[in-house]
Amino acid sequence: MNTYKNCILLILSLTTLLSPLTAQLDAQDPKLYQDLNLEIIGDYRYYFNEGAYEGQLQHYPSLAVEQDYYVEWEDGVHSIRFTTFFRLDRDRQRTHFDVRELYWQWVKQDWELSVGMKKIFWGVTESAHLVDIINQTDQVESFDGEAKLGQPMVHFSYLTTFGILDFFLLPYFRERQFPGQKGRLRPPFLVRDEDFRYESNAERWHPDLALRWSNSLGIFDIGLSYFYGTGREPVFLPDAENASFDLVYPINHQVGLDLQATTGPVLWKLESMWRENDLQDPVVAVAAGFEYTFGNINGRGLDIGLVTEYLYDNRDALALTGQDNDLFTGLRLALNDAQSTSLLFGGIFDLERSSRLLSLEASRRIGESWKVELEARILDNIAEEEFLALFQEDSFAQFRLIKYF
């Protein structure tokens, strides 16, 4: 519990530090703009089956708070963003606090510089995020890997006539967090930070580097990236002696490509990643597919989108995501009504095993400042040799209510 106390103290002290600073800015600069937003998120998650492992529960009411403070001065030339996230859950490991973002940004005509904790997203496909590797995944927060931990960085972005060049210096590494004794979606054993070793002697302080070039050329949007440093995804090396796993964060060289072609109602998407380190054979993964949208089909705004993506990973059953030779297919409905009602239903089907992963995500706004979300994930017939088989009993449905302040 001490960590939470520390975190709350940290927020309080930062807020106290920032407030005289902004008050001073206020007096000096009439162009100062600031904004504070708060979200309170109430969840009820229910796992259909009893846990496979000792200590696991079935009902998980949970509460989360996200605050976002933004201030800019000199007409937006300088700004600071500060976003924190806190979740309270029945599982002690899922109860967590994170500084999602805390950075200062300086914007000039054709470049911008950011220093601090920041979140970066790269990629185009819906069912896999192969090239998106700047931030550590917030594994305990979301099942789809889309929640991320804040990453300390110096980020320089430069606009050229041939696209945008991004340079990243990432001085510190953040470990992936795993559920605790009472948590679901975990292996039978508990995974803790001290169970991991690092390939680099510098451990968390290995300075990582990343570069990205991106551009839009007619119908094409392309991104090419290179990363050198501590892999965000740990390597599970089978340890024959103890009949368990050796958990290592390797030093990776990774090249990523993301490409989209937009032709009429169809979006063609490709993501590909090549990764090399000293601990495993080179990894090659590809996600490729299309999204076809039938727009405004009833004349009142109903859009129906069909998404299909093929997923390949040469690690075969050792791919942590289980997406080694799979097909994702999904249906997206958007009512485009005043409440922005939308629904995404889909499944990832293993093409050579029995594994199926079905999912449903739906959301609707209520009034001006409330939103309800429904999420369900069904793990069906997961083949024994896949990592996901550890979560075989962990199909769940979740109801979420969000209030915005």
Next chain:
Amino acid sequence: MKTKRIIWVAFFAVLATSIFAQSSAQKGKDIAITADKADQGFESLIVDLTMTLKNKNGQTSTRYLKNETLELTADGDKSLIVFNSPRDVKGTATLTFTHKSGPDDQWLYLPAVKRVKRISSDNKSGPFMGSEFAYEDLSSQEVEKYTYNFLKEESYNGSSTYLVERKPVDPKSGYARQLVWYNKDKGYRLEKIEFYDRKNALLKTLTYSGYQIYLNKHWRAANFKMVNHQTGKETVLEFTNYQFGVGLTDNDFTQNSLKRAGR
């Protein structure tokens, strides 16, 4: 002899109609070009928007937006729209590069996941933010996007107007045709548009009000009111804080500025 005469009469009749048709098409297009030219030279513009949606029971909901536009003459304008409310979409922004011919380029920024998505601009007939405005009603009105037909001069609300019928060139438009009232004494500003659906039934009426002139030539309405005759719903767009000559450049319309736009 008689048949010959009939053929000649028919020939002249057809010729006359086609000349007349040509000239009314030409006159319609000339009006659109004059209207376009009359507003040229605003260079860049920032404006705040309040969008009020009203359903047929009179219940309303309100959204706040901001729009930045960069005028381009060689190709269509560039524009950035930022959503400030409802709260769940706050910070969401779109970047559009309009093209005089062919589909527009459009990107969407989702602040929660920090993701920029290139989206299809194909679905132009769909509603914008659940409102009675379709995307195509709000996109940059380039002359090349329609064919024209001048109908008549008409008095509208005490002003002399040209009534022009225009048909969208794009087969994906939700409209068979539109009737447009141009104010001939006030820089050819728009007073009213009637939208006819693909079945040629009257779908919506857009009326402009609260006009003010900026920089001695640019007429801007403070109110756009769109009424949907088929559903009974309406949407009012209120424009405040027009800022001309803000010196925006291409660098303010990039994916980086799209990410920053939501603040």
